[in-house]
Amino acid sequence: MSDVEVRYGAPAPRTPGNDRGWSLDEVRRAIYTLYRRLSPDTVHEFSASIPAEDVTVRRDEDLISGTQRVAHALVEHLRLPDTRITVTFTPMPPGRAGRVLLGTGPQYSVEIDSTFVGRRRDIGAVLAHEVTHVFLEYHHMRYEDEILTDTTAAYLGVGWPLLDSHRTAAYYTERLGYLGSPAFGYALGRRAVAFSEDPLPWLTSTDARSAYRSGYAVAYQEWTQAPLASADPASRRRYDKDLAQVRRRLDRGAARPHAAAKSDRYAFSGRSPLRVTFNCPICSVRISLPVASRAEICCQMCGTLLDCDT
Ligand SMILES: [Zn+2]
Ligand SMILES: [Zn+2]
Structure with missing residues (x-):
């Protein structure tokens, strides 16, 4: 250790000109908020990500009980004591995948858009986002901040299914969450650097894999x-x-x-x-x-x- 004078401050705000969700500075600030509000010891409790089987509703299982199983796994992973989640599928306005009624804990009601009945592979991603809102509320953080929610999900090991929902094909683009693919890939890259964990084996979407690789390269460069x-x-x-x-x-x-x-x-x-x-x-x-x-x-x-x- 040395005796040079070290000063500390909050990281820079979002880069001007970038749309919300597309600036790496937003991710940096959200990670800073996590360490500041949760403490490093708490953050380090999440050194392992949620396994794919825990966050995937299988084709051969009952939709409702499978969805409840995934919600419960997310609650367990995020260490939310006594929290119970009830999930229902209901039609939602275009562009909306799900919502959670906050302020009602420890019993929360999550609604998922009914189109996900035929899109099981992304139900875990929707739930990961909504249960992370509950996590932020439990820790008295800005639970309505969508960027903080997605970054928290990514950094604490439940967010990789959200990036895996980012897909482009000739006639469609799919994307869950509020972070753009580069920012999401960067958030996962920062997690990988901090916890030496490689999420590539779980990422099935080409877009997600490429966003993660680029994000990891930036995060690793910052480390070196x-x-x-x-x-x-x-x-x-x-x-x-x-x-x-x-x-x-x-x-x-x-x-x-x-x-x-x-x-x-x-x-x-x-x-x-x-x-x-x-x-x-x-x-x-x-x-x-x-x-x-x-x-x-x-x-x-x-x-x-x-x-x-x-
Ligand atoms: Zn530090
Ligand atoms: Zn949200």
Whole structure:
């Protein structure tokens, strides 16, 4: 451990110009909210995802009892004590897959659109989303926030069926949940990095597999980029170049580091000392350190040890 001054802050808000559900910053903020509100120990209780057989209504089983079985499995996975879910199928407005009546716990009523009677493979995905709303309510979090709901589902191991419902074919597009495929893939990628778990064996949809692979690549890159000491050589070279540029500008009398030296990975600020700010690759909290220091820090939010070479 070192004695450099470490500062922490909330991650950046949604990137301007991105529609809701399509910005990775929304996912980062939602993951940060999870660690902040639940504690790292609670988050780590969810290191294993729900198995496919628990979240799939089989063709050979009774629709209602199979759906109740899946709802119960989700309640168990999310560790919701005494919670009981009653599911009914009913016609819903176009674009709506399901809903849960909140504020009624511990007995909740979930409605699923009746078209899912003929679409059993996605019933688990609809339930995963609705039961996660219940989870957020139980933990006194923003339970009506759909982005937080989908990210929580993905991060705590019940959300992979939602991404698996993302399919495109010549004449149709199917997608459950409020996160776009890239953001959903990224949320699952962040989970994979944090828990060393590979969801690919459970993903059957081509779109879902490709979104997950891309999302994992971004999440893994965040885990191996400067100013972390484990940065790959290309990331380290870019960082050194950005820092040199900032220093040249400050030497020439600039009041503050130039905006061009900012990147979505890190940003420089201040003068003496010059500091660099970046997201914790696990919990997304913004971490600020003086430059030109080597420090092993224990992230205040998630407890991850981060070897930093700024
Ligand atoms: Zn919802
Ligand atoms: Zn952290």
